[in-house]
């Protein structure tokens with residue numbers, strides 16, 4: 159994301175994820191014309207974030223407080239929108255049948271709905287949040303993981319964020335390629351149209367704007383993991399935290 163411009167930002171609790179954001183959250187809320195309980199729509203949020211970034215090149219838009227206890231995170235200043243016409247998800251790497259799927263392809267596959275708390279490693283938690291989508295295990299199965307496959311690496315169409323899981327973790331039945339969140343299609347701000355959802359791990363594992371699923375022979379640490387977060391990010395059993403589990 160950025161460097162060590164640190165500062166005295168004022169909302170306490172967050173750490174690396176929002177480093178380099180010197181203007182207080184209240185100021186952003188003012189800029190965006192939002193109240194503390196403001197609920198935002200994806201495209202509008204994106205434009206508002208772009209405006210904030212233009213006016214204040216501090217990376218502030220990287221963690222906006224969102225509706226329902228969520229905060230909106232992006233490690234990039236802006237993310238293109240993708241939808242029905244131009245969204246694709248590619249499954250490749252150490253697989254027998256590399257595959258590219260569109261939204262309609264993903265919707266046509268059997269869906270699973272899960273309801274767990276969401277826990278961010280910086281402390282905020284959102285209770286009982288429904289996610290729905292295609293089990294990652296089904297996509298891996300369809301592509302045919304080759305015997306050398308040991309891990310899965312995830313890429314995002316923001317062009318920057320990455321994540322990873324071991325193959326064993328990726329095959330758990332509570333890991334989804336999610337199309338819906340809170341019983342609606344996932345909006346742009348929350349990583350739509352498709353994000354990863356890893357129920358038992360800290361929310362940084364749940365890569366937004368998912369675009370590639372690559373089977374690899376070794377775990378490739380993701381964006382935050384290269385900056386110090388645990389790769390095995392079990393809620394309550396990693397990152398030196400003792401939160402209640404979410405699985």
Ligand SMILES: Nc1nc2c(c(=O)[nH]1)N[C@H]1C(S)=C(S)[C@@H](COP(=O)(O)O)O[C@H]1N2
Pocket residue numbers: 175228229230231232233234278279314316319347348349361362363364365366367
């Ligand atoms: N592509 C992408 N995915 C991401 C992030 C990000 O910055 N970029 N942030 C992660 C972190 S740290 C959290 S807490 C959640 C936040 O999801 P939300 O914005 O829907 O609340 O997304 C995770 N996935």
Ligand SMILES: [Mo]
Pocket residue numbers: 175231278279280361362
């Ligand atoms: Mo997070």
